Amino acid sequence: MNCPTLLRVVYSVIRQCIPILLCGIAAQSCSTLQQHASAHTESSGTVSSDNAAKARRIMREAGLHFSSDTTKAYSYDPPGSLVTTNKQIELPKRRVILFSKAGVGFSTDFDGARLNDVVMLNDSTFRATVAPENAPINFSAWYAFKVWSTIPSKIIRLTLTYTEAHHRYIPKLSRTPSADWRSWRPIDSTSYIPHYDSTGRTITSATLRLALTPDTLWVSAQELFTSRDFEVWSTRLAALPFVQKTVLGKSALGKPIIRLDISEARPDAPCVVVISRQHPPEHTGTLALLPFVEEFTSQTPLAQEFRKKFRVFVVPCVNPDGVDAGHWRHNAHGVDLNRDWYNFNQPETRLVRDALLHMRDSLKTRFVFGVDFHTTQHDIFYTLSNPPLVTAQDSIAYATIPEYSTYNTEAAQRSAFVEQWLERLQELFPTYQVTISDSPRTPHGATSGRWFDRELRAPAVTYEAGDETPRELIQSIGAASARILMQMLLDREKTINRSQE
Ligand SMILES: [Zn+2]
Incomplete structure (x- = not known):
């Protein structure tokens, strides 16, 4: 069954079961990739009737997930992710480790670095440990370090092992790293041995064969792009007369959080919101964001017309502390910022x-x-489905909103706008699969997308670029998706204006 059909079936089941849902079942809508399916947590109460049990069975068979864990937002979140008060973290160690007998050195003395420990097994074999800033945490096991030999050339084998996680990222290497991803290349497959667990599906660790010279080799989970690179990029854009760069405020560790305003329109013109890098290792998201934002600043007739009628608000790096510390997921207070958009306990989300x-x-x-x-x-667009009714508590909360029916109509329009945007993207890239993961609106949703929808009444999407998606493709899609958006918004404004004449 394809996803839209499944959705219709599920929707009809949910509609039939709303009275049952109000008794206390949590459910969720369809997802194109079930492993990314979101499990809503406002679930409580008991299932007491045969009908409720039947609804639950039908939904489970439809691939829906039930969760009674009230501390998790998504099925892949560890417990406690919705608790966003400050947590204890391990500060990164910035140091050089020299193995003089082997003639090999490692360094984590730079922004974005992470390598918690290295031991020498023999003079050409080493084992490194990589650990997160705190735990429990999602398995985004970031690492980055420099390595060199003190002799003219040396081959070493280095095994990356992890605490609290599995290996995720194919190493990227560079001898002349820069903010340009082209200065990095993925490790050669013949020099990269992943080690699987007994299921054969999970990579627990990986051995790298590295050819060292006294010229430093940089090894990183993804191409490095730290807060300094965001600063340089933003400053370059701000040289344009219609781009204003300001500091929104300071992060937990006092780093500036940059804001860009792009417009030639009135201060109260309709606005597009763009944010990124709540999660430190998510560099391919940045690779999509950069061309996306740059499209709004271009000299094309489309962009020029757009800037005269709209504004663009950009926070390219919400979590500079986490990015520079080489964190796996959290800010300097050990908190997942993209689970703090309900409680707003953290300075970055509040700003x-x-x-x-x-x-x-x-x-x-x-x-x-x-x-x-x-x-x-993998590339995924997380969208919000309609109706905004799935869990029991959601249903009750929305039903108490006086303007509920208006809200519901507008929410449907927002969903339709995002859907149309993604349909046009798919038409433009017929050989690329635009994967959509649709989940319901929730009144207490703690992610940025849900907050944009709920409080700003904005069509909202969480745009996920894949770990290993070809970088040129990420850039092309990022740029094209901004062009489609500009055209759709201009067309819609013309329609609105005509209807008001
Ligand atoms: Zn993320």
């Missing part, structure tokens, strides 16, 4: 929220789109 609410409340800004760039194993 973005306050700036946007100021625009909404003081300037009466209308928000026409919100996108948050991320990275996951």
Whole structure:
């Protein structure tokens, strides 16, 4: 059964079961990739009737997931991810480790580095341990280090092992690293041996064969792009007369969080919101964000017309502390920022929220789109489905909103806008699979996309580029998706204006 058909079936089941759901079943909608399916957690109560049990069985057979864990937002989240008060973290060690007998050195003395320990097994074999900033945590096992030999040439074997996780990223190597991904290349497959667990599906560790010279070799989970690179990129864009670069505020460790405003329109013009890098290792999300944002600054007639009618609000790096510390997921307080958009316990999420609410409340800004760039194993667009009714608590909460029916109609329009945007992207890239993972709106949703939808009433999407998606393709899709968005928003404004004449 394809996804839209499944969705219709599920929707009809849910509609029939709303009275049952109100008794306390948690459910979720269809996902094109079930392993990414979101499990909503506002579940409680007991299933007491035969009908409820039947509904539950039908939904389970349809691939829906039930969770009673109230500390997890998604099925792949570890327990406690929705608890966003400050947690204990291990600060990164910035150091050089020299094995003089073997003539080999390692360094983590740079932003973005992570390699917790290295031991020498013999003079050409080493084992490294990579650990997260705190635990439990998602398995985004980031590492980055420099390595060299003190003799003219030496081949070593280095096994990367992990605490709290499995191996995820294919190593990227560079001798002349820069912000340009072309200065890096994935390790040669003949020099990369993944080690699987007994299921044959999970890579527990990986051995790298590295050819060393005194010229430093950089090894990183993904191409390095730290807060300094965001600063350089933003400053370059801000040289354009219609780009304003300001500091939104300071991160937990006092690093500036950069804000860009792109526009030639009035201060209260309709606005597109773009954010990224809540999760430190998610560099391919940045690789999509950069051309996406740059499209709004181009000299094409489309971009020029767009800038005269719309504004673009950009926070390219929400979590500079985590990026520079080489974190796997969290900010300097050990918290997943993209689970803090309900409680707002962290300075970074509060800063973005306050700036946007100021625009909404003081300037009466209308928000026409919100996108948050991320990275996951494969390219996925997380969207919000309609109706906004799935869990029991959601149903009750939404039913108590006085303007519920208006809200529901507008929510459907927002979903349709995002759907149309992705359909056009698919038409433009017929050989590329635009994968959509649709999940329900929730009144307490703690991700940025849900907050953009709920508080800004903006069509919202979480844009995930894959770990190993070809970089040129990521850039092409990032740029094209911005062009499609500009055209759709301009067309829609013309329709709105005509209907008001
Ligand atoms: Zn992410």
